[in-house]
Amino acid sequence: MPGNDIDSILREWAKWSRGGFGALGASASSWVVDVRKGVVPNISDDLALQVDAAVIALGEHDKNLRYVIELSYVRRLGVIEIGLKLNCSRSKVDKFIAQGCGFISGRLSVFSDAA
DSSP states (O other): OOOSSHHHHHHHHHHHHHTTOSTTOOOHHHHHHHHHTTOOOOSOHHHHHHHHHHHHHHHHHOHHHHHHHIIIIISOOOHHHHHHHHTOOHHHHHHHHHHHHHHHHHHHHHHHHHO
């Protein structure tokens, strides 16, 4: 299982998502490429589905924050690349990522409290 920090959880969820699972699932061909490279998600389906639900909720709250999380974790773009795509500064992208991660972390704690 990934570490308890939200960055580790999101990185593993992104691998899972690139496998074609969840709301942001990528094409199956990207999964084959990742598996060939030895990139296999280290996350349970239960936790990955909870993260997926939190990302969907983030998109309902703020579409731009969801987009930044998708670009950063699923598409694996760097802060500079995201800034160029969104026409904003690196510090603004860092702020967006932190806000998105904070929202998702809060949603995940709600899930764990309910369990």
